[in-house]
Amino acid sequence: ITYRLYTGEPDLPHIISLIASELSEPYVIYTFRYFLTQWPHLSFLAYTPESPTPIGVIVCKQSFHESSTRGYIAMLSVDKRYRKRGIGDTLVKISMEAMKLDGVEEISLETEHDNAPALSLYESLGFIREKRLYRFYLNGKDAFRL
Amino acid sequence: MEPGSMVAIDGFSLHDAMTAIEIGDPRLDTGMQLEAVERPEFDPLTPLLPEEICWIIDRSMAYETEWHASNQLAHTVFTLLYVHCLNDVDPDVLPIFSMLDLDSSRPLELITLVLRAYTSGLLKSCNLAWNELSRGSLLDAEDWHSDKSEVSLLEGWPVEAAVARLDSGLTWLSTTTKVPLLWQEALKFRLQFRRNILLLLNYTESLPRDLGVFDEILQSTRHCLSIIRAHPCRSITSSSPARAAFDPYIARRLNTFLPVRIIDLPSWEHTCDAYERLLNGWEDIARLSKTYQISTWNQVGFQQSWFSAPVARPAYIRSCAQTLFFDGMQVVHSQPQGWLVDRLFEETIGVTYTAFAQHWGGSGTVSLVELERRVIHTVIPHIRGLWNNPARRRRFLVKSILDWHMIYDTLCGLVESVDTINIDPVAFRTLNQFPKAIVLWRLASIREVILSGFQLELYHPLERPFAYWFVAEVIDIHLNYLDAVLKGMAGVVPHNSPSRKEIHYQHVFLVALQAMSMAMFMSLIRSFPPNTIFNQWEQLRTNLRRRYKWAFNSAYDDYDFEPVVLELDFTRFLREVQEVQGQEIMNNTELKDHAEKSSKSSSEYFELAQRLLQSLISTNNTGTLEGNWGHDRMRLLLGMSETCQELQSFFSGSSSDGDTSQILVSKLDWTRSFSNNIPKTPWFPSVRLHGQGGAEA
Numbered sequence: 088i089t090y091r092l093y094t095g096e097p098d099l100p101h102i103i104s105l106i107a108s109e110l111s112e113p114y115v116i117y118t119f120r121y122f123l124t125q126w127p128h129l130s131f132l133a134y135t136p137e138s139p140t141p142i143g144v145i146v147c148k149q150s151f152h153e154s155s156t157r158g159y160i161a162m163l164s165v166d167k168r169y170r171k172r173g174i175g176d177t178l179v180k181i182s183m184e185a186m187k188l189d190g191v192e193e194i195s196l197e198t199e200h201d202n203a204p205a206l207s208l209y210e211s212l213g214f215i216r217e218k219r220l221y222r223f224y225l226n227g228k229d230a231f232r233l
Numbered sequence: 234m235e236p237g238s239m240v241a242i243d244g245f246s247l248h249d250a251m252t253a254i255e256i257g258d259p260r261l262d263t264g265m266q267l268e269a270v271e272r273p274e275f276d277p278l279t280p281l282l283p284e285e286i287c288w289i290i291d292r293s294m295a296y297e298t299e300w301h302a303s304n305q306l307a308h309t310v311f312t313l314l315y316v317h318c319l320n321d322v323d324p325d326v327l328p329i330f331s332m333l334d335l336d337s338s339r340p341l342e343l344i345t346l347v348l349r350a351y352t353s354g355l356l357k358s359c360n361l362a363w364n365e366l367s368r369g370s371l372l373d374a375e376d377w378h379s380d381k382s383e384v385s386l387l388e389g390w391p392v393e394a395a396v397a398r399l400d401s402g403l404t405w406l407s408t409t410t411k412v413p414l415l416w417q418e419a420l421k422f423r424l425q426f427r428r429n430i431l432l433l434l435n436y437t438e439s440l441p442r443d444l445g446v447f448d449e450i451l452q453s454t455r456h457c458l459s460i461i462r463a464h465p466c467r468s469i470t471s472s473s474p475a476r477a478a479f480d481p482y483i484a485r486r487l488n489t490f491l492p493v494r495i496i497d498l499p500s501w502e503h504t505c506d507a508y509e510r511l512l513n514g515w516e517d518i519a520r521l522s523k524t525y526q527i528s529t530w531n532q533v534g535f536q537q538s539w540f541s542a543p544v545a546r547p548a549y550i551r552s553c554a555q556t557l558f559f560d561g562m563q564v565v566h567s568q569p570q571g572w573l574v575d576r577l578f579e580e581t582i583g584v585t586y587t588a589f590a591q592h593w594g595g596s597g598t599v600s601l602v603e604l605e606r607r608v609i610h611t612v613i614p615h616i617r618g619l620w621n622n623p624a625r626r627r628r629f630l631v632k633s634i635l636d637w638h639m640i641y642d643t644l645c646g647l648v649e650s651v652d653t654i655n656i657d658p659v660a661f662r663t664l665n666q667f668p669k670a671i672v673l674w675r676l677a678s679i680r681e682v683i684l685s686g687f688q689l690e691l692y693h694p695l696e697r698p699f700a701y702w703f704v705a706e707v708i709d710i711h712l713n714y715l716d717a718v719l720k721g722m723a724g725v726v727p728h729n730s731p732s733r734k735e736i737h738y739q740h741v742f743l744v745a746l747q748a749m750s751m752a753m754f755m756s757l758i759r760s761f762p763p764n765t766i767f768n769q770w771e772q773l774r775t776n777l778r779r780r781y782k783w784a785f786n787s788a789y790d791d792y793d794f795e796p797v798v799l800e801l802d803f804t805r806f807l808r809e810v811q812e813v814q815g816q817e818i819m820n821n822t823e824l825k826d827h828a829e830k831s832s833k834s835s836s837e838y839f840e841l842a843q844r845l846l847q848s849l850i851s852t853n854n855t856g857t858l859e860g861n862w863g864h865d866r867m868r869l870l871l872g873m874s875e876t877c878q879e880l881q882s883f884f885s886g887s888s889s890d891g892d893t894s895q896i897l898v899s900k901l902d903w904t905r906s907f908s909n910n911i912p913k914t915p916w917f918p919s920v921r922l923h924g925q926g927g928a929e930a
Binding site: 095096113114115116117118120121124148200210213215216217218219220221222225226227229231 | 236238239241245247249250251253254255258302303304375376491492494543545622623624625627628689690691692693696772776779780
C-alpha cells in the first residue's frame, strides 16, 4: 500500500466516490472543496497496485480555536475490500504527523456513537470521547466528539 | 482561474459549504428522482374498508411518535397524504353523487367523517406541540425539527373545532349500521385517543388550572391506549388502496431543504411505548405544576435522566417542564424569581433566607442584591437544564459548577464580614450554614457530571477506575458537608422537617453509592494486568486533565475563597491504585494509617452498599419524594441493590476462578445506547449473560 498527498482536482472524483460509498452523511462537492482547497497538505490517499483508483482517503483541516491551533479530521474512508489491513490507522497517523508539523496542538473529529471500528481505531491512537452530541447526524444518530 | 482553484467570499465557512445544495444531486436535492418509482395513484376519495382506515390511523400514530422523537414533519406526519387534501374530503363541499355508497362495505363517511376528523386532530395536535417547542429553549435541529415545509398544521383553527370534528366522527361511528361492530369499536377508541391527546396538549398550557379535568383525561387516554395496544390493526393486503395514502418521499414535493430520509416505522409495541412515555411525561408535568419545592424539581430532573439517558425523553415533555419551571417571567407559573432564593436555603438547610438577609438590612438591599441575582441566574438555568437532552445537560452542568462557586464565594465573603463579637453564637452558626447549602448543590452537580459520563458511554476502560475513585472522593466531601449541615441544624431546624428527612435519605444513599464506587474502582484496577495504570500514566494523565478540565479552570483564581473540590489529586489516586494492586506499601505513617482506614475489600464495599440500600428499601424510605417519584427512587434503590449482588458475585467468582483481565472486562456490559434496554442502574455495568457478545464498548 502506498500513500500520497492530495495533489489536486483530478483526485476529487475518486475521493467523493470513496466517501459517498462509505459514510452516511451526504456531502456536496463544495464541502470537499472547502477542505481540499484550503488544506491540501492535510489530505492523503492510499493506493494499492491492484487498483488504479485510491482505496483510502483522509481529509483534514486546521484552524485557530480558543488560543490554540486545532486540527480536525473531517473524513476518513477505506474501501470495504481493503479493510483490516491498517490502512485507516496509517492514514490517520500520517495526517496527525502532518498536522503536528503545522503546529497543531490538539486534534478532534466526530464519529457515530455506534461506529465501533472507527472508535476502536481512534482510541488505539489515544483519542478520547470528549463529548456526546445528541442527534448530530442527519440520520438522527448521536456522535462522539473525540 | 487555474483548474482546481476556488474563489470564496470572505469568511466562507464549513457551515456555508455544508448547507449548499447541488442541483440534481439525488442525495440532497429533494426534487431529484433518478429512476421512475411506480407509486399507486392516490385519490383521497377512494372508498376504503374500516380496517384500512384503522391501518392508516395506526401508521400515522407511529409517524407522530417519530416526529416527537426529533425527526422531520416532512419525513413523518406529512407522509400521510390526507394531510395535504383535507379540503378534498370535506363532505360539505363534495357533490352529492360522490356521497353515494357504491360499496356498502366501504361507506364514504369513513373518509369524510372519521379519517378527516382524525387527520385534523393529528395536525392540530402537532400544532400545539410545535407551539410549545418553538417558544421553549430546546434546540431546533437537535431536540426537534420545526420545519413545516409550508404545510398547514391548522394553526389558526381553534382546538374546540378540532374536538367538535372528532366528536362528529365518534357520533357517526356510534350510530352507523354501515360498519361492523368490531371495527366501530376499534375506530372509536382511536378517535377517542386522538381527542384526548389533543385535549391534553391544550390543557397543558393552563396547568395547574383544570388539574382535575387534566387527570381524568390522562386516565382515559391511558385506558384507550391499553385497548388500542391490545388490539392492533392487522396488516392490509399489498394491493390495498390504503397503501397509497402514504408517500415516504413526499418531501420531494414539499418546500423543504433537508434531504429525504425514509424513516423506519417502529413496531406497534414501540409506538405504544412512545405514547406511554408521553403520558408518563404528562403525569410528571401535572404533578410538577403543583410542586413548589425546588429540591423536588431538582431530584425529579435528575431522576428522569437517570432512567433514560443517553436517549432523551420526548422533547415536547422536556420543553413543557422547562416552561413550567420558568416561563420568562414567573417561576412555576405564579412565583416571583426572588422566591427561589428563599426556597433554595429553606429546603436545603431548613432556614429561611430572611434569617441571613436580616444581618444586612433584609432581602434586596445593596449588600445582597448581587448574591440574590446570582442565585436566581444559577438556579433557573440549573433546574431547566436538567431537562435538556442528556448530552447537552452534562455540558451545562459542567458550566454550572463555576456558577455555584461564585455564589459560595459571595456568601463566604458576606459571612466573613459579620461582626462576630456582637452576634449570637446560634445565629452565627446559622449564618455559616448558608455557604454550605451552596456547596451541597455544587457537589451534587459535580457528582452528576462524573456519573453521567457512564450513561453517555464517554469513558475509556482505563478512565473508569478514576471516575469511580473521584466520585467516591466527591461523595466523601459531600457527606462531611451533610454532617456539618445537620450539626448546624441542631436546635434550629425541627427533627421532622423535610430538609432533615431529605438529608438523612441522601446520607444513606450517598454512602451506599460511595461504597459501590469504591468497590468498582478496586475491582477494575485488579482486572487490569499489573501496573497498567502506571505504564500508561502519561497518556492517561493527559486524558484525565482534558476530561476534567473544569477542575483546572483558571477562572477560580478570580475568587477569594477556595472552591470545595477542585484540582484532582492524582498522587493520591496512584497511591490507592498501588494499594489495591497489593504492592509493597511504602514505609510511611500516613500511608499506613490511610491503608488501615481503607482496608475494606471490594466485596466488603459491595456488602456495605447492600446493607445500606436494604435499610432504605425495607423501610420504604424515599426521602421527601412521594408518589410516582418516590417509586422511581425506590426503583433506583432496588436496581442498585440487584447490581450490587450481581457485581459482587461476578467479581468474587471471577477472582476465585483466577479469571482476570481481558476475559473479565469483556463480560461487563457498559452500553447504554439501546432505548429498550433499560439498565438496572444508570452508572454501573451489567454482567453479560452466558453467550452474549463480548466486544468491549
